[in-house]
Amino acid sequence: MTKTSLPSVDLIREAFHYQSRFDGSTMVFKIDFPVTQDPAFSYLMKDLALLARTGFRVVIVPGAKERIDAVLQEYRIVSQYRGESRITTAAAIPFVEMAAFDVATRFITGLSADRVDAVIGNFVRARGLGVCEGLDMENTGTVDRILTDSIQRVLHLGMVPILPCIGWSPSGKPYNVPSDEIALAASGALGAVKLFIISVHEGLRTGAYAIPKHIEVGATGRIVRLTPLEVEAILETNELLQGPGIQDRPLQELRLALHASKAGVERVHIIDGREEGAVLRELFSNLGAGTMVYADEYEAIRPLKTADIPGILRLMEPLVQQGNLVRRTPKQIQEKRGDYVVFEIDGSVHACGALHHWGEGQGEIAAVATDPAYTDMGLGRRIVRYLIDRAIKQDLHRVFVLTTHTHDWFEFLGFTECGVESLPECRRKQYDRIRKSKIFALDLVAVIEGTVLAINLSDAP
Template structure:
C-alpha cells in the first residue's frame, strides 16, 4: 500500500497534470543526449506526455554530430566567434546530419506509437555579411509557420524541427537550434521550454553565484528569477565569452523567460525520469528560470485548512505538535501563514498574540519532501517580521524536540516563568516543553 508521502506525490502529479494539460511545451534536446543509454527512456516520457494531452514540440540540437560528419568528409568550417560559417559545399552534409538526429526522435516515438512529423516549419534568411565575413548558409529565424504547427499539434502529433530553415526562394540555411527553440516557444505561446543537454543546469563550484540563491542537494542551482539569472550571467561574463555551454543555456533560458515563457527548465538528459520529475513535482533535478509567481508566503485562506491539517497530522500523531482541529485553526485563521510553491502548500506556521507585547510562534511544519530547503526558517522569519510590525517586543516558542533549530535561528532558552501569565496557565507540565524566546527590541 502506498504511504502518505507517496500519495502526496501522486496528488502533486495530478495537480500539475490538470494544470498543464493542453499546454504547449518545447523540448530543445542536444545531440549527445541521443547517444546516451537514457535516450529511449527520455523519448518514452515525451511520448507519454504527447499521449496524455500535452502539446509536445521537439527541437533537436545537432552541433557535435554536424562537426563529426563534416570532419568525416574532410570539410573544414570557419567560425565567426563561436558561430559556424556554413559554406555552400558543407550544406548538404549539415542537412544530412541535422535530419539524421531528427530521425533518432522519429524512431523512438514510432516505437511508442506516437505520430511525429519532421517538417519545414521554419522560414529562414541568411545572416549576410557580418563584420566583413560572409556567413554564407548560416541563417536566422525569419518566421515560424504556426498554422501548420498548430494543425499538427491539434492532431496529437509531435512536430520535430531540425536546425534547418528555408528562405521563400527555396534556399536552405543552417539555423542554431537554440534560436529555433526560442522562436517556436514564443510563436506558439509555450508555457515551458525544456533545455536538455548532457550536463544539466548550473552547478556550484564552477560559477560565481549571486547571494541568496537556492542550491539543491546535488549541488545544482534550483531556480532563478530573471534578475537572478541576469546577475549570474553578469558575474560569469568572462566564462560566457568562452562559449561555456551551461551559461549559453542559461542565456537562452533568460531570453525565453523575458519573452514570456513562464518556466524554462535546464536539465540533464542522462538522468532517467528528469522531465517527469521537473514537470510533475517541485523537486526537479535541474535549474529552472521562472517568470511567473512561483513561491510565496501568505496568510491562510479557509480553503487551505485541509492542506495545513494534512501537513500537521503526522507531527501531531508523533506528539511533536499539539493536536489542533479544523475549528481551532479556523478560530485563529489570521494567525497562520503558509508557504505556497506553485499553487500547493508545503509549510506552515502561526503567530499567536499574548498579553504584554509577547507573541508565540507555533505550528511550524514543513512537508517532509521539502525539508532543508529553507522553507521552515523563512516562515519563522516571516512571523518574526509580522510580530515586529505588530509592535511586539518578544516572540517565544514551546518546543520538545526542535530547540536546536530555534537556537540556530537566534532564539535563547528561558524559563517558563517568563511566559505571559495567560499562557503560563495553559502550560502543559506533562509535555515538559522547553521555552525559547527572541527579544525583538
C-alpha cells in the same frame, strides 16, 4: 492484505492533478545531440511519448552541432567560424541538412517505439545572415518566423512536431539556423508554458560557478530556481570571471533561459538528459531535477509597510466577521510587521499573509486573505508559496496553519492534518480550545528532498 503505500498514492493523485491542470499546454523540448547517444535517451523518449499521449502538446527541437561537425569532418569539409557561429557554405549545406535530419530521425525512432506519431517539418522560415564585417555567411541563417499554423495543425492531430536546425527562405533556400534560436522563437511564438533545455552536463552548481549567497541551492549543490534578475547577476559575474568569448555551455543555456523567460515563457527548465526520469521529476516535483528559471511572480509580493495596515485590516474585516480569520488590532500587526507580506496590484494591496516563528524549527502561516474581488486568481496560493520559500530560507523544518473554514484549500496545497500536540509548546499553550481550529502542516524537509510533491504550489497560475 497488502497495505497501500500512501506516498505512491499521493504521487498518482498529484500526477493526475498536474495532468489536468496542464492538459493542452504546449511545452518545447530543446535536446542536444549528445543526449541521443546516452543510454537514458530511450527513457527520455518514453517520457515525452507519455506526455504527448496524455494531452500535453510536445514540440521537439533537436540540437545537431556535434553530429554536423562529425559529418563535415567525414566529408573533409573545413568550416570557418565567426565568433561562435559556424559559417555554413553552399558546399556544406547538403551535409548539414543530412546531419540535421539524421538527428531528427532518431527522435522519430524513439517516439515510434512508444507508438507516438511525429512529423519532421519545414516549420521555420529563415533568412540569411548576409555579409558580416566582410565575411559572407552564405547558408548560415536566422529565424525569420516560426510557422505556427503548420505546427498547431500537427499538434491538433496529436502528433509531435520536430524542428530540425534548418530553416527555409520563402523561395526555398535552406539555411542552417542554431537550434537554441529555433527553440527560443518556437517557445515564444507557440505561447509555450515551458521550455526544457536538455543536455549532458551537470548544469549550474555551486563550486564551479560564482553564485550569490541568497540563491536557493539543492542538497547536491544544484541551483534549484532562479528569477531572471538572479540569472542576469550570475551571467554578469561569471562572464566577467571567465573572460570574453568563453563558450561555457551551462552559461549559454542560462542565457537562452533568460531570453525565453523575457519572451514570456513562464518556466524554463535546464536539465541533465543523462538522468533517467529527469523531465518527469522536474514537472512533478516542487524542487525538480534541474534548474528552473521562472518569470518573477514574486515581484508583486513585498513586505508590509505601516501605511498598508489600514488596507489589510479593511481586507480582513469581512473575513473576520465570517469567522474565517481571527481579529487583529493595528498594534498587533505593527508589532509583527516583519512577518507580514502583501500582494500589490497597481499600487493597492489585494492579498496578505504572515509567517510567525514559534521556535522548535516551526513557523505558522497565518492571516492569509485575498480581496473578494481578486479571488481565484492564484494570489492566495502565491502568498502561501512565498511564505513557504521564506520559511525554507529561514531554516524552518515545518510550517503549520490553524484554520476553521479553509482546510480543503490547504490540503489541496499539500498540507496534511495533524494534532495539537504537534504544535510547538508556546503555540500549544495559546491554542483556542473553544474556536477549535483544525491544524494543517507541511514538512519542509520533505519538500526540499522532493518526497512531498507540493506541485499545486509550484505551478500557481
